[in-house]
Amino acid sequence: MTFFQLYTEGLPLILQPDVLLMTVGGVFMGITIGALPGLTVTMAVAILVPLTYGFSPLAGILGLIGIYCGGNYGGSVSAILVNVPGTPSAVMTGLDGYPLTLKGQAGKAIGNATIASFIGGFLSVIVLSLVSPVVAKIALGFTSAEFFAIGILGLSLIAYLGEGSFLKGLISGILGLVLATVGSDPIMGYPRFTFSQADLFEGIPFIIAMIGLFGVTEILVQVEKGDHLKKVSQALKNILPELKTLLKLFPTIVRSSVIGVIIGAVPGAGGTIASIVSYGQQKRISKHPEKMGKGSLEGIAAAEAANNSCTGGAMLTMLSLGIPGDAVTGILIGALMIHGLRPGPILFKENFEMVSAIFVGMFFANICMLVIGLAGAPLFARLISMPKRFLNAAILAFAVIGSYSVRNSFFDIGLMLAFGFGGFLMHKVSLPRTPIVLALILGPFIEDNLRRSLLLVRGDVPLFIHTLFTRPISLFILVFTIFLFIFPFIRQKIKLFQWFNFDNNSR
Amino acid sequence: MKDILTGIFCIVFSLFVFVTASTFPQSPKIYNSPAVYPQSLIILLIFLALTLIVSGILQIRKKPPHVQKPTNLSKPLWIFATLVGYLFLLSNVNFVIATFVFLIVIYRLLGGTWIAGAVFSVLLTVGEFIVFGFVLKVPLP
Numbered sequence: 001m002t003f004f005q006l007y008t009e010g011l012p013l014i015l016q017p018d019v020l021l022m023t024v025g026g027v028f029m030g031i032t033i034g035a036l037p038g039l040t041v042t043m044a045v046a047i048l049v050p051l052t053y054g055f056s057p058l059a060g061i062l063g064l065i066g067i068y069c070g071g072n073y074g075g076s077v078s079a080i081l082v083n084v085p086g087t088p089s090a091v092m093t094g095l096d097g098y099p100l101t102l103k104g105q106a107g108k109a110i111g112n113a114t115i116a117s118f119i120g121g122f123l124s125v126i127v128l129s130l131v132s133p134v135v136a137k138i139a140l141g142f143t144s145a146e147f148f149a150i151g152i153l154g155l156s157l158i159a160y161l162g163e164g165s166f167l168k169g170l171i172s173g174i175l176g177l178v179l180a181t182v183g184s185d186p187i188m189g190y191p192r193f194t195f196s197q198a199d200l201f202e203g204i205p206f207i208i209a210m211i212g213l214f215g216v217t218e219i220l221v222q223v224e225k226g227d228h229l230k231k232v233s234q235a236l237k238n239i240l241p242e243l244k245t246l247l248k249l250f251p252t253i254v255r256s257s258v259i260g261v262i263i264g265a266v267p268g269a270g271g272t273i274a275s276i277v278s279y280g281q282q283k284r285i286s287k288h289p290e291k292m293g294k295g296s297l298e299g300i301a302a303a304e305a306a307n308n309s310c311t312g313g314a315m316l317t318m319l320s321l322g323i324p325g326d327a328v329t330g331i332l333i334g335a336l337m338i339h340g341l342r343p344g345p346i347l348f349k350e351n352f353e354m355v356s357a358i359f360v361g362m363f364f365a366n367i368c369m370l371v372i373g374l375a376g377a378p379l380f381a382r383l384i385s386m387p388k389r390f391l392n393a394a395i396l397a398f399a400v401i402g403s404y405s406v407r408n409s410f411f412d413i414g415l416m417l418a419f420g421f422g423g424f425l426m427h428k429v430s431l432p433r434t435p436i437v438l439a440l441i442l443g444p445f446i447e448d449n450l451r452r453s454l455l456l457v458r459g460d461v462p463l464f465i466h467t468l469f470t471r472p473i474s475l476f477i478l479v480f481t482i483f484l485f486i487f488p489f490i491r492q493k494i495k496l497f498q499w500f501n502f503d504n505n506s507r
Numbered sequence: 508m509k510d511i512l513t514g515i516f517c518i519v520f521s522l523f524v525f526v527t528a529s530t531f532p533q534s535p536k537i538y539n540s541p542a543v544y545p546q547s548l549i550i551l552l553i554f555l556a557l558t559l560i561v562s563g564i565l566q567i568r569k570k571p572p573h574v575q576k577p578t579n580l581s582k583p584l585w586i587f588a589t590l591v592g593y594l595f596l597l598s599n600v601n602f603v604i605a606t607f608v609f610l611i612v613i614y615r616l617l618g619g620t621w622i623a624g625a626v627f628s629v630l631l632t633v634g635e636f637i638v639f640g641f642v643l644k645v646p647l648p
Contacts, residue, residue: 054645167559171517174552178524178545185541190532192541193524216590220583223617389617393610394631396586400593400609401635405645410598413648417590424583429509447544459536 006129010357013058014364022052022059023361026066027368028376033067034074034086035380039391041071041087042327042434043218046210047395049335050402057339058354062361064335065315068328069365072271072308073117073373077380080109080300089271089307092279096292096299103295107236107377112249112297113304114373115241119250120257120305121366124312127261128319129359132348135320138473139345144452145467149477151446154323155439156484169435172426176436179204180443187451199411206334206440208403208416213433215399216420219392221427236378245297252282252298253305260306264313264325266484271307271326278306315362319343319355323442327434330441510563517556521549585616597648605648606632 013019033044045064052060075087080097093113100109142150155173182193183203194200256278263274282302283289292299314325315332322344324330336343341351348355403416423433457463468474524545531542589612596605607628614624639645 051639051645167555167562168513171513171552171555171559174548174555175517175520178548178552181545181548188532188534188539188541190541192531192545193527216587220586223586224579224583226579387619389614389619390627392617393613393627396590396613397606397610397631397635400590400597401639401645401647404597404648405639408646410594410648413594413597417587417594420590421587424587429513431513451544 006133006356007360008356009353010355010360013353013357014062014360016056016059018055018059019062019357019361020364022055022063023066023365024368024372026063027070027365028066028372030067030070030072031074031077031369031372031376031380032070032383034071034090035077035384036086036388036391039086039388039395040214040218041068041074042331043214043395044071045328045331045335046207046214047398047402049207049210049331049338050405051398052335052339053405057336057341058357058361060339061332061336061341061358062365064332065358065362066365066368068332069121069308069311069362070369070372071328072311073114073121073304073369074380076113076117076300076304076307077110077377078384080113081106081381081384087271089275089310090303091272092275092303093300093307095279095303096294096296099293099295100300105238105295106381107239108241108297109295109300110236110377111239111241111374112245113300114239114370114377115246116249116253116256116301116304117308117373118366118370119253120260120307120309121311121369122363123254123257124261124264124309125359125362125366126312128312128316128362132316132320132355135316136345136348139321140349142345142473143471144449144456145464145471146474146477148446148449148453149468149474149481150321150323151442151449153477153481153484154442155446156481165430165432168431172432173435173439176439177443177446179209179436180440181447186444186448187455197411199407199409199415203444204415204440205406205412206437207331207338207406208412209419209440210331210334210437211399211403212416212419212421213423213437215395215402216417217423217427217433219396220420220424222388222392236381239374239377249297249301252301256282256302256305257309260309261313261316263306264310265316266313266325271310274306274310275303278302312362315358319347319358320345322347322445324438327437330434330438333441508563508567510559510566514556514560514563517552517559521553521556525549582616586613589613589616602647603632603636606635 029044030041033039034041044067048064048067052063055063071087072089075085075090076093076097077086079085079090079094080101083094083098085091085094097109097113100106180203182200183191184201185192191201259278259281260271260274263277264271279299279302282298283292286292286298288296310326314329317323317325318329318333322333322342324333333343341347341354399416400413403412404410406412426433453467454461454464457467468478528542528545528549531540533542534540589609593605593609596608610628610631611621611624614627615621619627636647640647
């Protein structure tokens with residue numbers, strides 16, 4: 001495979017009207033949802049998966065990737081305009097964006113955030129397309145022992161999704177793994193925990209769980225909080241940044257993008273950590289650190305480039321190994337499977353055209369984000385002031401229709417509602433919801449590979465453990481996984497993030 | 508207190524799952540037994556739940572729980588009840604009527620007026636019917 005084949009193989013697939021339309025629509029929807037605080041990109045992707053059934057797999061997947069790319073950027077719009085980050089990863093953007101809005105320079109802040117997001121996203125796709133085929137090629141030689149280790153590595157994401165509590169993240173993840181055992185046993189075919197309900201024989205469809213946990217729960221939580229949004233009070237001017245300013249910011253953007261891609265590839269680290277680390281790094285090396293937090297374009301560029309370059313990093317592990325880099329890529333795995341594609345090394349071998357098309361589609365999505373972001377900024381600013389009841393009511397209706405359309409089953413609507421209410425109760429006791437979904441996706445994969453590995457050693461558990469720790473790749477993966485599991489404790493102990501000192505009063 | 512309740516729920520849930528799994532066919536080969544994997548997870552869950560209960564008790568001893576501001580639970584519960592009602596309507600009357608009624612009630616519950624709700628419901632129901640049913644070809648209930 002040559003360098004150009006990485007992109008030319010999938011190019012003809014991209015140039016289909018439905019694919020182009022879905023990508024543009026996805027990016028637009030993503031920016032809109034990202035800009036509205038309370039509506040998460042995860043929720044949007046989960047709810048909209050069933051609505052992609054009518055399209056070709058590529059159109060459907062790129063529509064969802066468009067939402068992912070657009071949503072990551074969209075969070076910065078409300079962070080800059082009303083100091084309420086639309087997504088958690090935009091929190092650092094607001095530190096410098098909002099002070100600029102107070103100075104009457106909101107347009108300038110949004111323009112720079114858009115360009116930085118675009119460059120970050122674009123660079124991350126280049127890294128993704130160059131590195132993922134290499135990783136996938138290595139992964140082709142994996143046995144069930146390595147895949148079991150990879151599954152466990154995917155679960156290490158739980159350590160970072162506990163919203164402050166590692167223990168609760170683990171509990172939620174184990175609950176998800178238990179729920180993933182519902183349905184036919186992978187080796188014997190015996191129906192487990194189905195209670196004679198035919199709809200459960202194939203297991204709990206994770207898309208149903210996602211819609212309930214991220215769609216319905218999110219709205220119930222918002223309604224309970226009674227979220228209100230601030231009005232945007234200024235017109236946006238001078239959105240297009242000056243070339244001189246851009247050239248000055250370019251090294252910051254490239255540096256932050258590299259940080260973002262690396263952090264994005266670590267399961268669970270995600271855009272929030274990337275933007276915090278990148279912002280901290282920029283403050284450390286900046287010639288004017290005193291200006292950061294008071295309306296510095298450097299701060300905006302560092303946070304936004306890192307945040308958006310995470311998409312490429314997260315997609316890297318998802319496409320080449322089949323493990324999610326974050327919650328959204330977890331849902332994208334589900335979406336790919338629904339469209340008959342299993343992410344992982346086999347996808348590169350058997351469906352390289354599709355992989356190449358995803359690379360090219362991501363480039364296109366980033367270009368769309370740039371154009372829509374710059375041209376549509378005034379519109380998104382107006383949307384932020386719109387009453388959320390319209391969107392919330394529509395989301396609830398979509399959640400119901402989406403659940404039904406998975407298997408044309410009313411049982412699935414009931415199941416989705418049960419997950420929605422369960423998610424609300426989990427919120428009430430501060431139990432994170434994302435690990436459940438992640439475990440539902442990874443659970444069958446882990447059990448299948450674990451039991452196949454045990455089958456190969458005729459049920460000899462000590463021999464299985466010996467195999468795991470003597471095969472170099474599975475050993476490396478397990479050591480890395482153990483590091484990821486214990487990292488939250490190390491971080492807590494040595495207070496790693498205290499080395500950069502945020503001036504919270506400047507917000 | 509929340510942690511203790513969560514821990515107790517997890518233990519009750521674990522016991523239920525463990526007992527149910529005990530009824531699965533047994534096999535001397537570990538890889539052939541459908542119950543071993545879920546039961547192993549359950550043992551881990553019980554251990555984690557007990558840890559959560561202990562940490563919850565220690566937290567209360569260290570710092571008694573402060574009185575939390577009462578939250579308005581009635582609205583989310585009403586919205587959930589409306590969703591259950593929507594499921595009932597969908598399985599008994601047709602999509603258009605069920606969706607119109609659901610949207611108007613939800614819109615009102617979310618703080619809108621009846622008139623605006625009616626206009627919104629008509630537009631969204633017709634829009635969904637056309638876009639999902641005809642354009643996207645998504646099967647509607």
